[in-house]
Amino acid sequence: MKRALIAIDLDRTTLNDQGRVSAHTRQVLQRLQGDGHLVAIITGRSTRLALPIYQELALTSPMINFDGGLGFHPNYDWTDSYSFPLADPVVKDLLDHQASLGIEALLLENQTGTWRVNNQGAQGDFRLLEPDEPLFFPIQDDTLPSLSTLQDQTVPVVNGLVLYVAKQNQSKVAVYLRKAHPNVNVQVQAWGDNSCLMSLALTDVDKYTGLKRLQDSFGISSEAVYAFGDELNDYAMIAGAAHGVVMKNGNPRLKAIADDITTFSNEEDGLARYLEREFNLI
Incomplete structure (x- = not known):
């Protein structure tokens, strides 16, 4: 399989309802990264709140914070880093x-x-x-x-x-x-x-802003772009990705535009189980 961009929202998508990453989810994401895929956080969270999860997952990709308003790499100078501050x-x-x-x-x-x-x-x-x-x-x-x-x-x-x-x-x-x-x-x-x-x-920046920047920066083909989310702030990236996947526990309005919906919720490792099936990990 060609290299994919796997963009993951955090709250109620990657994280369970207690705000934690399960061992299963961590293992699956690390395996996909080890297989050469680009696993990237795209979140509404601030850097203060997203960085500890990035570190827990041992990611090597850039990270997108503030609903697309900031893109940077925590460990090195990413050529395509950006910041759109509030006026x-x-x-x-x-x-x-x-x-x-x-x-x-x-x-x-x-x-x-x-x-x-x-x-x-x-x-x-x-x-x-x-x-x-x-x-x-x-x-x-x-x-x-x-x-x-x-x-x-x-x-x-x-x-x-x-x-x-x-x-x-x-x-x-x-x-x-x-x-x-x-x-x-x-x-x-x-x-x-x-x-x-x-x-x-x-009003003119959203999670798709970050998704497209990552895709272009790493040369990922459009058909290999996956985006996972659960709420309306994920709307633009779910709509823009070739594979816009909404969590079972997601907002009904977001589900209405999804390419697919996970069989299991964030409390049931829905993200990890979907990726295992989609990328033939089991």
């Missing part, structure tokens, strides 16, 4: 207007750093975070640096920005951004119906 004026505007918009806290991230920003006048009840959200929004982690004095020259260039906003204020933030920055390619997205978290995202 500075938008980030600074949100920081300047956090109190009036009801933003109680922000988390800024890029490849090498994570910064917390607390609205000192807010009474944020961070107990309202969903059970798995503190991992992605560690606003109370005092080991992370805090941006307490915000001046233009101290605001970092970032690929990811997460806001903590009470549900009743979330529409206010979205409307403000559309009106204040109508020509900037960013949008704000709520994490879910019950979540107080919102993310700032680029």
